Amino acid sequence: MSAVSPDCDVLIAGGGLVGASLAVALAPLGIRIGLVEAVPPGSDDQPSFDDRTIALSRGSQQILDAIGVWNDVAAEAVAINEIHVSEKGRFGTAQLSAREQGVPALGHVVASRELGRALWSRVSAFANVRAHCPARLSGPAVDAGAIRLQLEREAGPVAVSTGLLVVAEGARSGLRQALGIDASETDYGQVAIVGNVAVAGAPSDCVAHERFTADGPLALLPWRHGRYAFVLARRREAAADAMKLADGEFLALLDQAFGRRLGRFESLGRRSCYPLSLVRAGRIVAPRAAVIGNAAHGLHPVAGQGFNLGLRDVATLAEVVADAVRDGQDHGGAALERYAAWRGRDQRNVVAFTDGLIRLFDLPLAATGVARGAGLALFDILPPVKRLLARETMGLGGRMTRLARGLPL
Template sequence: PATVDEVSQDDELVTLTVSTGGELRKITARLLVVADGARSATREKLGIAAATTEYGQHALIANVTPQQAHRNVAYERFTPDGPLAFLPMSNGRCSVVWTQKPEASTQVLELDDHAFLGALQAAFGYRLGTLQKTGKRFAYPLSLVQAQRIVSGRAVVIGNAAHGLHPVAGQGFNLGLRDVAALAEVIADSDDPGRRSTLRRYRRWRAADHKRVINFTDGLVRLFGSDLGPVRAARGAGLVAMNLLRGPRALLARQSMGLSGKLPRLARGVPLR
């Protein structure tokens, strides 16, 4: 795979020096979009620092096939160790994101397929019937990563490179899509995609959404990660109330889908031109 060795820029252009198979080549453009993940090497090349908060949890990832059809419905269960999510995929499969303490995650990874499905079934229940098949499993540590800046000259940092979130509310992907939609809109409205005023508009537009989603997600992690008795009681009561009351549930769903605040045209289904 190609790697970015150097990033340089002036008032008009940004230049990447890219290494591919031992060969160096230069790529020049008016705008560099950095979207290479939470551990972004390109962000580092730009000299943009990132603040990292470790949660002391691992996310175990697997694809499983349940007995019953998921009907394109996602499920999330909050367990004592952390949330367990089943996300619908093609061919009747579900993508599993199982948040656990590191030692528990290590133990589960060592199980064979039959034992793993048994442990997962015990944690998730029988909402989708018996879990019948599983693919390969892997795990990674969970953290909150926030870029200190999302604009540097003619470079803009988006998606997980700008904000790596805990998967508790499934917000990272939606937030990244809104980044893309907003950036596409400000570019479409400008004759120079990397102009300072263009990227300043993007930065200001995205700031409130980033702050809201980061605080919401981080708050959920801390709420459901607390072992204090009063917090556990309040947490349980809140979940019951959310399940019974349509208004708060609809508001939470709207927030979770990113449908609050000023939405980019693409996010509203409106063409850019």
């Protein structure tokens, strides 16, 4: 096999939240980057940049700042100063606060559509990043010095080759499969209903609430104009029924799940829904290829960790590629093993934590209720445990990348 000279250095399949972030992170290296996205970012059908709000951890904010995107979303972002976790009908509650942790905010809430706009606007600012949209990649074949693919565009297919292919197509990635990487899927049998709502008389104290109920979890994130963004998870049939409810009936459902501790729910925004499952790739590298974001791990949104985890994939992959490029090494070679080794712990922990939360609170109250309540209460009075979890939740645990420390690549 003779070595081929690739058309580009890094080719990213999928320009959603994670793929677009990687293009922006790598761009300052001056290498040739291709970004292939199936659905135009401004389209109503864009599956990554839609109505959902994203709770960004402090670590994610630092990464977005380091890649020059945070300034474009900061003005509209809403800070999270505290997180309250509780269970309906139980005594235990747990609280995390920015003040206790010695940080200005635990995280921020942003609209995924606005983050997408900011990312794609950065993408278009770099002459060394070539965006192909709408387009798709197919038929990967590994050669000596490159991986060859077909770029399917409206103008017709064209052959492309790259030193490194990055799969960021989301949980249902076809390229991941074409590369021979298996993925497992566990259907939670739940659907998330998202939207935003006003709460009459609620304090504007930037507190996020996570409430577990026997019917599924409800997250309330502080949002603009005194509103809250909500994520309500319900079993599939119950969610279908809830989507059909008139606004007033749906507000009563929120009331029933959360109670009146903040005030009365009113003025409901548009609702949308997402089926929930856990998708895990069997491995995150293959010869000349790396898998990132939801293509590597699609999570239940209960703990708001999916994009945060994906952005840490981005920061890590960008760092190992940058080091290889600077050292004159092959960035599609041994660098990928470093990426896989570095990401293992974080990905395993976050998947186990998120999946564990769903399973624990899905068990009948009688079986675990007291232990769960006691666990929440204990967590609240054990500062070291709290600090540890707070650091992980803020994306500041484990070995941190240069971007997560706010440093350039």
